Amino acid sequence: MNRPFLTLLATGLSLIPALAPAETLPLPLTGPAYSAANEAYSAYERKDYDLAIAKAREALRQRADVPRLNTLIELAERDKKLRDQPRRAASSRAAASPGFAAASQGFKAYDREQFGLAAQSARKAIAQAPRRRDYRLLLVDSLERQQHLEDADQAVSDALGTFANDATLLMRRNTIRRQLAVPLATQGYRALEQGNAALAVDRARKAVAWAPEVSANQQLLISALLSAKDYPAAEQAASDALAVDDRHAAPWVLRSYARNRQGKTQAAQDDLNRAQSLAGLSAREVRDLRSALAQSSPPALECQESTYGLTCALSGNTGALAPVSDLQLAYDRVRAGDDGAAHAAFRKADAATPLPSAAAQDAAYNAMRVHEDDEAVAYFKRVIDGQKTAETPMSAQQLFDTRRTVGDVSRAMGLTSTTSYRGSSGLSGAPSTNSSSGSESNDLLQNSTELSWRPLGYRNARFVELYGRITDTLWSKNSDSDTGADALQGALGVRVKPFSSVNIMAALERTFPLGSSNVDGDWLVRLGYGSSIGTDLRVDVPSWWTSQLYAEVGHYINDSRNYFNSEWQVGRSYAIGGTGSRWVTFPHVVAAIDYDSKMKSGSNGDFSSGDAGGIGVGNNVRYWFREDAYNAPRSYVDFSLQYRARVFGEDRAKGVFARLTYSY
Template sequence: MNRPFLTLLATGLSLIPAFALAETLPLPLSGPAYTAANEAYSAYERKDYDLAIAKAREALRQRADVTRLNTLIELAERDKKLRDQPQPLAASRPASAAPGFVAASRGFKAYDREQFGLAAQSARKAITQAPRRREYRLLLIDSLQRQQRLEEADRATSDALGVFANDNTLLMRRKAIRRQLAVPLAIQGYRALEQGNTALAVDQARKAVAWAPEIAANQQLLISALLAAKDYPAAEQAAAGSLALDDRQAAPWILRSYARDRQGKLQPAQADLNRALSLPGLSPSERRDIRLFAVDAALARGEPQHALEQLQTQGNDDSDEVTRRSGAARAALRQKNKGPNSLAQFPPPPLECQESTFGLTCAIWPGSSHDAGTALASQAYAALARKDPATAVALANQAVARAPQNPAYRHLLVSALTEQKHLPEAITAASEGLQTHGDDARLLVMRGRLRQQSGDDAGARDDFTRALALGSLPAYEEAGLYAAIGQRRTARERLQEARASGELASVSDLQVAYLSMQAGDDEAAHAAFRKADASTPLTTTAAQDAAYNAMRLHEDDEAVGYFKRVIDGQKTAEAPLSAQQLFDTRRTVGDVSRTIGLTSTTSYRGNSSSGLSAAPGTSSSGSESNDLLQNSTELSWRPLGYRNGRFVELYGRITDTLWSKNSDSDTGADALQGALGVRVKPFSSVNIMAALERTFPLGSSNVDGDWLVRLGYGSSIGTDLRVDVPSWWTSQLYAEVGHYINDSRDYFNSEWQVGRSYAIGGTGSRWVTFPHVVAAIDYDSKMKSEAGGGFSSGDAGGIGIGNNVRYWFREDVYNAPRSYVDLSLQYRARVFGEDRAKGVFARLTYSY
């Protein structure tokens, strides 16, 4: 039996994002969290601010979702400051509770005792005293919803939006409330339609659509009720309204086609069916059902020849449904019956809905009959919509058992198992479906995605390749699959074909952005993110993806803007970032926005020759002991910005030997040198830096200027601050090779540190200590000499132990700490080469 045409993409599945938008009402406090919160409010009322803050934080530790306690902490800290450090203008004004807070605290306590009527009454009083306190308005809305006083809750939400315009939480709450208001109306309308009371069905459906027009099931009900009442002009108008909201689903096109056909608008009716057939994502079975529906329309109009022409598109299909229609068309031709058949022979597509507390889950069935699994599948879709995947799996298994030849039920089963996080079982179900139905593009794609998540990249690639070979997927979906198998050029070509053919018109701008990113077309993704954001502000997750996309295009200011929105949106985000993820985002803001840097390092090398620690261009005997204190201060500028980590820096440096144990060495003004240069970091993900600089004497230094070419490499793990753990492993390696052109002098130096960093004072502290082991190697061709019968190799290597203490500072809401002071102390033992490899090494670094 042919698979029935399920319009669940237009009805049932549309409930899933609808319910995802609806916020869960905050649960009343109970147990220890309730006790702590109650004590916090009481302490605040008697002006014991320290206890109020402590108790509120304890309650938050146990119930982090009760964000209203943050307001209590904020007010307690404010009033404590006013009490302990009164300002001149406020000195004569005694500290008192914030306006409305006493009433609100009573309301919060009542809410936690599930006395929602009293909570609403207290919230109204608090709002009167402090109308711009958003949490008081949310308390009123929550309390009214808990009492199912939904129309009052809707008015309260609208009042709140009058004060907090475009507040995303309030907008979502109002949408959720209105959907709740629509549920009983839609259910009553469907029951009336089943009982043949079309007038009541139309009335209730209109009310449901008025409350929640974005729910496709409500629109389906209204159109079907108007068709049942044979009010075809009104049905056509209702279908047009549904299409104005979303024209990417087949159901409203089919229903409007029927309404137009019944009015004799044959060309527009056929145009609607053609549009339904052209929608991306339809399976061959779905296209077959629409064509059979067109055959029924032709037979009803008395056009058997046209019906036969439509049937010829079915090829070798010898199913009962095709055979029955072919026989009817040929019989009509033989009888030369050119008059239209009765309307009863072409009824509107039947509507079948399943009721739930979330509303209706509906399907229409054009061109085919129900099968034994239809009712069970509808219930399974309803279970998925209400986030009950276990029930959906059980029902989908029953539907498959009753109608094993219907691939839609296999798709449903795989989706339900995936939602249940049972990936191996979902892969098995997809494989069984493919064995039963042969290569099915949808099942192949579903199994491929599951294999990807399971780490089976080779299996995923095979599934995607087989799905692409079938050629039945929309071009934009094929683009995503080509990107997944690494053929990004082909992915971009397919995406461009979809854009040129108008196929992307039915795809959201945000989806286009992600498809473009997968295909490696960052410029197209950037434009699509902008367009999506202009129509509906991006979620925090999408804004973060848009930020990284902008970074790759060197749109630094725009990237920073997106990242700041991500940071601002954490309080209302459905899936907020962890503390470390938020810190890393703030670190990225600082890195991308930085254009100027200042670093000053003062270093001490005990029992060492001057070598590379001396100012470039100086010389000293490699065998001579020389304790040195040097300073190097550098100012840098990035004229082109961050460029996704491939930046160019112009820099200037001043180097001086402040003190030397060797009296023959130049110090102070005699050792003062400068340098101007440019360095380039050519790769985003590899820390390689190339530099060219001109060194020159300053002060009374008599060292000749020179040209220096440098190449450096660095690799590090755990060198940045962590805010989620008290300690972490740390490793940092740096190596540099350089050549002085005029002096024909080569050098190399490297240092590798491995140890464990500890936050001094615990997790989140800005003080960090880093005990470590160190290995260092350096070489200087100028120190390679033969003198007095001895030989100096010019190289030196040592290992030892050390400790760094670093303090991070200069941070704000959007930027992680951008500056630090670091004190490093090491002792190294010589392993090979010159004696300069051993001794005490100290560095004090200031980085701005």
């Protein structure tokens, strides 16, 4: 076949628009955003509206692409007003939102990637509130995630019965139907390559039925019919394609071929003339094309397969193909959950053309998920540098959160020193092996200093830490406990954080005496859990709600000793000096519980439960420091002072508690 014929065909096909990028389904929430959103829905269900609002806003700062969190905030603010101002709101009181309970379960299931349960909950919510568009979209999203595309198409059609001509729903239906057409078109093209014209025609017809606006589907059907020598049907298929869009040369060229085979010479020439006017070919090239059309075999079809569908051209001109870009493939792989392939595609796209800021940030989070910490940090730094010239720069808090992520991912070493009066907290807060019976005073001043190292890096918040700790009792009120060198002990251990989105930590350590201490060494197994909101610095508001909870259980193996301690603080943080200050004060209420099996019996044989619980009030003052252009403040000094009243158990639950922490 001569060059002008290929030129015309390639020109016509090159004018066919590339397939629209696949729809970006809302990605399930992960990590801290998931935890915050989950707690927000739970708080709303138990009518803790302030916490629900705070948690939802916390999640939104990390995932601004989740509009349902705004809906939750609106509902919580409304219901809080109805609760707190009943008379004022009586005239406008609305019934509790129908379907919200089922929908909230569905949203949480979606974020846990339990898409079957999410779809089931969405159907319940729709039955109770059929005019809630977001519930309809939850059902569609959940069905799509399960690849139940025909069910998703039906769900969209049902929604359009209520929300006629809704642009978003129409777009979703169009996207779903294109997805339904993709495997059919691929099967049809493979059948055409194998010479099975009948199967190719069948699959191509079905692909066109789902997505008639996709030019590649139309061209596949025309080519399959030409291969089957069904020229009248090929002519009709080309006419149908032109009825959808007559701005491209390829259907005119192919219909000209079909008409020429039927002896419709004038009609074939008219089609060529129209193709010439669209493609801008010279008269000589058109004459050569007419000669080529007289040949007995139709031009062979060459298509490139992708998850977006087919991109086609006719043989001899692969340059007419419009391949899916590496960046599109990267996002496609992210949606499919293949982070490894997405990472390779992001790299390739960035090597060809430096990624824009938004794509670089997505590439950074992808690199985190495949444990390429250095690469993630490099992407994040480019995002930060790009804010100077960005047309739509990040907000101050978004930029701060990005800098915080850089610090978290790049940190390999850590140093924490805590000096506490009557109690400690955190995973380094296990009772010392030299603690004695419950008859003794707990009026002690103790210090615990720990150095930690992450040998494998951050690993998307699923890290391993090796640590060493030195603990000492500095002062004892009644001199009934060893102090100084007599109380000095050390520990070496390893701890693991197995989940990215849940703050659970497991540890195994060996304790041993130091100095002149006569304590026995022991093996200690520990499991800790923490949950917090608003404990990090904020740079966008002068005050914010804060809550932090920790709980730890441990077992000394040789001593057969068990312990449990927990503390929950809730209050509001204030930036001292106004928004952006690195000084923060945190007045709060506190509840604390602890248990130590070694304290279950008194020195005189009196019964002792070994547990203690108290509630009270307190205040923390924290100063953040050690920051630079790429890292949010990485260190702080924190002083906490509390007074607690005993609620149950031993008297050690009441009194003054103080803690000074230095974290580097």
